[in-house]
Amino acid sequence: MTVEEFRLPDVGEGVAEGELVSWLVAPGDRVEEDQPVAEVETDKALVEVPSSYDGTVEELFVEEGEMVPVGDVIISFRVDGAEADADDSGSADEGAVDETSPDASEPEAADESAPADESAPADESAPADESAPATSSGRTFAPxxxxxxxxxxxxxxxxxxxxxxxxxxxxxxxxxxxxxxxxxxxxxxGDAPEPRPAPTPTDVDSGDRKSAVRKRGEGGTAEPSVTADAGSAPEPAGRDTTLATPATRKLARDLDVDIDDVPTDETRDGEAFVTGEDVQAYADAPESETAEPEPTPEPVDVDAGAEPAASDTAADRAAAATETGASAGDETVPYRGVRRTIGEQMERSKFTAPHVTHHDTAEVDALVAAREELKPKADAEEVKLTYMPFVMKAIVAGLKEHPYLNSELREDDGEIVLKKEYNLGIAVATDAGLMVPVVDDVDEKGIFELAAEVRDLASRARDRKLKPAEMKGSTFSVTNFGAIGGEFATPIINYPETAILGLGAIEERPVVRDGEVVPAPTLPLSLSIDHRVVDGAVAAEFANTVMEHLEQPLLLLTQ
Incomplete structure (x- = not known):
């Protein structure tokens, strides 16, 4: 038997790293080639990573929720000699990765807006703890x-x-x-001995407690990376460049910590990488380690009713909880996976492109009538006809007349690229967050073809079966908050695009015609633009073109 290392393969086009969301296997599990061993989040797609080996899981090197660069070792397997001679590069065939993607929501009134087994002793012949959960191998399974x-x-x-x-x-x-x-x-x-964790693959023969998921290259008995004496404050690192996530940088600002001074042993692409834990530890250390030593407290007469004094650390934690408004009844949810990816993309867009939103309303009596007239033919072709395909064709008409809304600003090159393709991203609300599958070449497709494609993409988006490639290459995006009852909004641009159109619900609203207030079906529109590229007047003209084509659907036949 030999131990083979498995590296995170490239699970998408140009993906440099992914977040390991969950392990699907544990040390000691038997796996077969192409069997999924982990779920990894890349961009906005959740993909299953298949094994390249037939063998037994030896060790996990990555914690759930950790970002992993493509090519890093994430797991190792015990395989027989024949397997060891096979390809050990750790890259899986692209076709073996099930990455089917998310789909776009269809508007009726405008649509959509493991466990790591760490308790296995080195000596597998030793009897397992009788109180451990019953498993075929006698091991304890826990994430x-x-x-x-x-x-x-x-x-x-x-x-x-x-x-x-x-x-x-x-x-x-x-x-x-x-x-x-x-x-x-x-x-x-109280006289019972303090329980100790069972030995794990990383702490056998060591009294130190460590995670069973360990970094590749760490020894089983290695000391923790921070070994400074409790009485000495860490020296500021004084770096010129530090890598960190936006959340970590925000924490550093909140704690008044210079992130370049925070010590760390982690690196990414040759640069120091600081985590939130590093920042918190650095912020806490000076307060407790440079303070004047306190006198030894007098013995407390517990029988007299006095309570023992809480430790400084516990007091600090309680004070911190009070300052942040946390309480014992609060629930914490990990900020990771699709939610973190969306958050980082929204942050990048909002803080990079100055947003301006233009609101208008189209009177769509003729559009409602046209859809009703076409529905029987669509039903005969087993196509669910919504308003979204009509809106998409109207958008293309507007983009052709106003190309700066179908562009990308490349600041480094000092140029604006006017796109000649009309690929529309359709935002879809899913249980995992907002996903934006892309319908390519909208200008070359008919209403029924667009309706079928949007429905397929939206369905697969909700099932998280979209391929990464199906969420790339959009030149303009549409979000349909009207599907859940909204009217107007200020949608955030899908950067590096320069505009996004939000759709409200098509409903009867009061309009003035021939001097009288009458009910009529209307469609509220919210157009957000990157004001560096698009002026407000151009945005208004684009909206007018879109409304003209929605109010006179026959014009869509020219697209």
Whole structure:
């Protein structure tokens, strides 16, 4: 048997890194070639990464929620000699990655706006803890997050009864076990020895507690990266360049910390990479380590009713919780995956392109009538006809007359590129967040063809089966907040595009005709532009062109 390392393959066009959202296997699991071993988030697509080997999972090197550059080792396998001679590059065939993508919502009134097994002892012949969840191998299965919590609470994860699939131990199981232990201690079980975590592949023969998911290259008994004495404050790093996520930089600003001074052992592309934990540790260290030593407290007479003084660390945590408005009843949700990708893209767009939004309303009596007339023919061809294809064709008419809304500003080159393709991104609301699949060459497709393609993309978007390529290459985007009851909004541009059109709901609203107020179906429009490229007057003219084609659908036949 040999140990083979598996590297994160390129799971998309030009993808440089991805977030490992969840492990689908644990150390000790038997896997076959092409079997998915992990879920990875790249851009806005969730893809399953298949194994290149038949073998047994030896070790996981990446925590769930961690960003991983393409080409980094994420897992290793024990394989027999024949397998070891096979391709060990760690790259999987592109066709083996199931990356089917998300789809665009269709508007009726304008549409859409593992577990890591870390408790296996080195000596597999040793008897397993009788209290561990029953598994075929006798190991305890728990994700890294549950194991971290167990270490923090001093809980032996092998002694926790798992309620997850296959007896996996969850965070809730760990908390329940810790609370039960506290109750036992309070009722007279205080003489029992403190439980210790079962040894894991990374801490066998070591008294230090570590995550079972370890960085490649770390020794099983290596000391933690921060080894400074408790009494010495860390020296400022004084770097010129530091890599960090926007959230980490915000935390540094909030804590009044110079991110270039924060010590770190992590690097990305040869540059220091600082995490939020590094910033928090650096901010906390000077306060507790440079303060004057406090005198030893006098013994407290517990029997007299006095309570022991809380530690400074606990007091600091309580104060921090009060300052941030946190309370014991608050729920925290990881900011990662699609939600973080969307957040970073929105932040980049909003802080790069100065947004201006133009609002207008189209009276669409003729459009409603045209759709009703075409629906029987669409039904006969098994096509669900919504208003979105009509809107898309009207947008193309506007882009042809006003090409600066179908452009990209390339600041570094000092030029504006006027696109000659009309590829529309259609925003789709999914359980995982907003996804924007792209309909290519809208100008070359008919109404029914667009209706079928939009429906297919929207359906696969909601099922998270879009391919990364199906969410790239858009030149203009449409978002349909009217599908959930909205009227007007200020949509954020899908950068580096220069404009996005938001659609309200088509409903009867009061309009003035021949001096009388009458009800009529109207479509509210919200057009956001990058004011560096598009002037307000041009935006208004574009909106007028779009409305003209929606109010006179026969004009769409010219597109």
């Amino acid at each position: 890294p997050s549950a194991r971290r919590l167990a270490r923090e609470l001093g809980v032996d994860v092998a002694a926790v009864d798992g309620s997850g699939p296959g007896g996996r131990v969850t965070e809730a199981n760990v908390r329940a076990h810790a609370e039960a232990a506290d109750e036992d201690a309070a009722s007279g079980g």
